[in-house]
Amino acid sequence: MSLQLVFLDAATLGDADFSALKHIDGELTLHDYSTTAQIVPRLRNADIAIVNKCILDAGVLKQLPRLKAIMISATGTDNIDLDAAAAAGIVVKNVRNYAETxxxxxxxxxxxxxxxxxxxxxxxxxxxxxxxxxxxxxxxxxxxxxxxxxxxxxxxxxxxxxxxxxxxxxxxxxxxxxxxxxxxxxxxxxxxxxxxxxxxxxxxxxxxxxxxxxxxxxxxxxxxxxxxxxxxxxxxxxxxxxxxxxxxxxxxxxxxxxxxxxxxxxxxxxxxxxxxxxxxxTPHIGWASREARARMVGKIADNINNFIATQ
CATH class of the missing domain: 3.40.50.720 (NAD(P)-binding Rossmann-like Domain)
Structure with a gap:
């Protein structure tokens, strides 16, 4: 079965180029935004979740037995229950050093x-x-x-x-x-x-x-x-x-x-x-230069490919 990758809130990256994600060996689904009620249904068959601000707490994670990894399109991890993810054997990776300029x-x-x-x-x-x-x-x-x-x-x-x-x-x-x-x-x-x-x-x-x-x-x-x-x-x-x-x-x-x-x-x-x-x-735009967003997508793709290589 093809690897299923689901990005729950891709529109939070604006008009970023997602081609690096689309070249990953698997099936990528991009959702602009996801409500709390939509998170579990959209991730139920996902192997890898990509999220920016969507909250994946213990209650959500326990309903996703297939999920193997969470890729955060940000540096902060406060929207993920890291203890619950670790207990479930779910790998969590964030993105660092994409907005250092x-x-x-x-x-x-x-x-x-x-x-x-x-x-x-x-x-x-x-x-x-x-x-x-x-x-x-x-x-x-x-x-x-x-x-x-x-x-x-x-x-x-x-x-x-x-x-x-x-x-x-x-x-x-x-x-x-x-x-x-x-x-x-x-x-x-x-x-x-x-x-x-x-x-x-x-x-x-x-x-x-x-x-x-x-x-x-x-x-x-x-x-x-x-x-x-x-x-x-x-x-x-x-x-x-x-x-x-x-x-x-x-x-x-x-x-x-x-x-x-x-x-x-x-x-x-x-x-x-x-x-x-x-x-x-200002409306949380310090990270959002076009160049920084391109670096972010590339680093997300790197994190996913590195994860796949370990499986």
Missing amino acids: AVPQHVFALLLALTNQLIGYQQRVAAGKWAQSRSFCLLDFPIMELANKTMVIVGYGALGQATAKLAAAFGMQVIIAERPSATVARPERMLMAEAFAQADVVSLHCPLTTDTRAFINAQRLAWLKPGAILINTARGALIDAAALINALQKGKLAAGLDVLAEEPPAPDTALLHCALPNLLI
Whole structure:
């Protein structure tokens, strides 16, 4: 019987080229999206599931005795019950290092938009304020140079390291923060409280775990000096949204967010209705350059072919 491969939510990769998957020896079925109710029926005869954000928990996995492998089209694995998969003998593979240029680029897109006040100035130009100016330019918002400022990196994997390199290219000083629960700093790292106290910019690149969920809370935000900037391109649930909103409303810091705790966010999500000049939100696009998505599909295909070779 031909190997059955089922991609439950292929449309989450946009217009990516799936030809690398179609060349795998087996029968590939691509579904744009799958509801919770559709997951088990669509995977019942699958040997390999490919998923991005669909949740495969213990209840789902126990209904799929034929399933041999789960290929995640992302780095994060929090949508898969890894213990249940291991108990069932199901191999789980994620994709790493496909967005090591795209995500750091987006970090600096958010950061430069905030430090150079791009949104505010564009709005002023569109409203005719430049055309009405008595001066050759508008100086309505303060602009901050990145040179000689300090960036604190939280999570020093491939993305954190690549972001640090860009920061150095801008002339920034880089500090690598220790894990939130750490009481002793490893060599070349700094305890989080001390690091945050020195930060002009904090960039989050850590996974979402029990230790990191909502670890950016009121206490840790209070460690930051006035005017600091928080950038999150990792996972939205790393941040206590209520605490962040309170700090933003008081003008204590600015934030650039590419991720929220719930995605897509509910229409009444508080962060979407802040309308604050010190908050910039983008719709989880940091990973999504055309080049990064092509690399992702290629790495998924590699993971599948490597798995097949071991069978």
